[in-house]
Amino acid sequence: MKMIPETESGYMEALMRSLYGLISSLRTHQPGNRLVTGHADTFMEAVDALTRERGQITVRFLSGRVHVEKQRLSYKPETVAIFDSLIDFFEVRNIRGFCIDEKVKAVERDAIFRFARMLNSAEKRKNPLEWILSYLQDEEFSWFGVVQESLPGVEESSAEAEVRRDRGLKSYSHVLGSVKEIAGKLISQKEVGMNRTRRVVQNMVDLIMEDDPLFRALSTIRFYDDYTYCHSVNVAILSMCIGKRILLSKKSLENLGLCGLLHDLGKIEIPKEILNKPGKLTPEEFEIIKQHSVNSVRLIIKIQASRDQKADILLAPFEHHLKYDLSGYPKLEEKTSLSLFGRILTIADVYDAITSPRVYRPTILPPDRALGFMWENVGKDFDPILLKVFINMLGIYPVGTLLQLDNGALGIVTEPPPGEAPALPGRPWVVQIEPDGADGYERIGQPMNLSENNRKNSTYAINIIKTINPWEMGIQPLDYII
Amino acid sequence: MGGNLAAREIGIVIRLLEKLARALNVAGLYPHTHDIYKQAIQSIFEELAEYLQQNDALRLYVEEGAVSLEASDLGSLRMNATPVSASIIGLLARDGIKWIEFCRGIRMREISVLLKIFHRYRSLREEDEGDIVTALWEENLPHLRYLSKEIVWEAEPLTEFTKELEAETALLRREMKGVRMTSAPGRGRDGEEVGIAQGEGEDREEGSSGRGEDPVSDSKATAASSAYDEAATLDSDPRLWTLSAEELDLLREMVYAAENFDTAEGILNALMLILKQDGIESGKKGEIPEKYQEDMAAILDYLKEEFQNALEHGQFSLAFRLVRNIYELIPRFSEEKVRERELIQNFFREISAPEILERMNPYWPKIESISKPRLEAFQKNLMLLYPTAVKTFANQLRKTAAENVKELLMDIIAALSLRDMAPLEEICKTGDEELILALFPLLSKDREEDAFRPLLMDLLSHESPKLRSEALKTILEKYPEKIDEIFSGCMDDPDERVRWALLQYLGKEKNPFYESLMLAYLEEEKYTFRDQWHLLSCYRCLGKCGSDHSLTFLREILHSKERKRGAAQEMEIHRRGAAHALLSIGTPDALQIVNHASKSISRSTRNAALAALAVKR
Incomplete structure (x- = not known):
């Protein structure tokens, strides 16, 4: 049996692991089985340690994370699957949390087994929670209680927002991991398949179909060191969002996402000294690029x-890298047109590239300027219809744009004004931020609509002075927009 | 739970799973159009229909080695896998399916698709293209729902974004110090643009006009910088980028076209560019690095599949453009690029295999009706293939009735065989009679340096008498000078038809050479067959091609009293044969010998002569 690290978080993690182990092992094994009894012993040991001082321990599932007392357990590679499964397990039973009383110490192992089996079989009941609660009336299970209220100070809406954010970030992370894995395997000349990548991209397509604003916000993520991979994920997201907007089928969205993820795969073969070389490249180096x-x-x-x-x-x-007018590279002997996916990818690629900080790129455009810049090259570099779709999708102040407001505050665009062609395209929703006194910024209040009028004189309450590149201020817009 | 109801529902689930498992086995054995497969689907459909009559859906929760069913009023019914159903449950659990649900209204087609998916991913390689979950997602079956666990990546470390983003932000702040950021003014209080901020910079690679196509040129770099600097913010007038009705129509068309777009042409262009680059690289560096060879092998593998796919869809112009392009690559690789040339050779060899070229079969009837110039162009393309293609084309030749296609196929087979005779040789050795017969018009045509003559000669030893006979006729017609070479073999042929064909030919006219052959054959008793038909045929042949030169031998036979030629009965045949031969020679001396013999005191000599004279009369 694994030793439990004798720290509070060690016991908390052990509690969750053993509870999960108990529940799952009892589905396939008899109570006398060593695996089952091992989980039961660890469970008792963890509960004993955690309730020694407080008398009871409370576990809550909030925003897709496990909180024991007020501590949010951190995800580790070895626990992520267990925690997620436990959350799913209790969610199916409409349980948002539970508490375990120290009385459990006096309970026989068999009662623990009966309890775990009761939880298992609740899943198929019409009203699992009601069914469980009726069981909990029994003295035998009096050490266990269901907790339904939220953590004090945690608003339900923000909890939901956190679930949304976590869901998006998880998807982003998995896709990022998958493109890195493909690249890694190709570098080391191992066989590489598409199974994992397709599953994560299909999952992302489902999420984008449901909540594409979340993913447009996620596409503002910029990793300096992992630029190529992060850029690939962003291009995939932006491409899929365009694809969703022009009503491509789900299968096409998957393919578009895969194209986005893999479009820069060839960069793994370029020496890092060239790829990250500050300043100008020699003609030979540029040929390699x-x-x-x-x-x-x-x-x-x-x-x-x-x-x-x-x-x-x-x-x-x-x-x-072929432009709409077929210039660009690679040079082709015969080519009459570019594919739709190619044209979409070009738009997403350029937009993400010119808004990303790179050591070799002394000029970084804020999102609105990037769109302006692209619009100037419409018909030459970019497909006019698709670029219009893209601009309509992002708005003239895309999500993540940092604004200097005339009330002295900085604002980050959280969502574009509503409508296909909004009446007030220059007046998005923003969230205000201010310095937190520790080299960073903090969010103030709820998002506000810049199209709101000042009631007294019918003028706009707040106006935009200018846009600022968020990296100039060391800001990751995502921190403030979802 | 319990009672008859539970037993009924458990029974349905167990039967359903077992039927799925059996159908999966059937799917591996029979094509999907086969009645047995269709019956298996029907049986699953009926089982489901029984359950779905009374329930909206049948949802099965999947565990390792078991499934459970949420049954109304019965709670959860858990069923361990049976030896038969274990395969299906195992597949679902393997790919992380938590539950699968069959909904009311499910169609046979959906069940069939599900089975095809199970069949396709029955065994999963470590690095595969997908699994049951990706396939179900792709099919998006309306009455078949599922929930899957993220098993493929759940074991992977999850990026702790909050921490990473913080770290990245700090890094960015540090790294970006000194980097010039452009900032743009807002659109003013009423949303109007009021000016453009200045900035400088360049983008060396990405971006559009600012991608810095010539990174060395200062002026261009500056131009790129200023392109950024001068980039206006977007006009706030939404009409500018609102899509017009016309544009929306175009967009719809674009999407429709993309959903039905065949990328093959574009991909071919891309891959050919790469292969050509590899050729150039090899020229530059003297030796292609191993990496290029690997890439080349992978690309050619892909193009092989592309070729196969194009044939399958009747896209011959694409297929043969591909072949021609690759053929034209060969000169780009110098002689010493052995490996590269070998890869291209392999490509041609592989695409010329029957299993690939047979994909063309359904389209041959259409080829019959294409115009002559197009047919000629098509023929040129086919001639680029490797000689192994002969097998497929020969098979097609036998099936084709249309003269123009027959002609085309024969020309191709001939051209390819002249490059390498082995495939045609193999057909002539191992092919069936009908197939080889179909090739005779080709074998009998005049070709360079009698290229097919050895094949015809070999066919004289083929086990099929019909083929031996046809081969003999062809040889006698095309290569009469070879008669000496084939004479004894054919005269010993076990089949009368072959011998008869030869004798018929020899006896067509008076010919001293043929006479000498026949004379020696009979005089020296070279014959294996001593039956009446054979011997009489030989004498008659000698008579037809012979002259007075044979009279001595024939007189001797006719008057012979010795039993040197075997039994009395056989000697009788010889005498009769000699009499017939003499009458056929027909010269006065020959006739005199017969007349004289008809008055002989030897009864057997007299009888032979009289019999011959009677036949002649």
């Missing part, structure tokens, strides 16, 4: 997948 879209194709073709699957994801990465 220009090889990356072709190299992406070379690598994608090595992925273990059918011809049909590859056919769906090869072309757009190849085309992503």
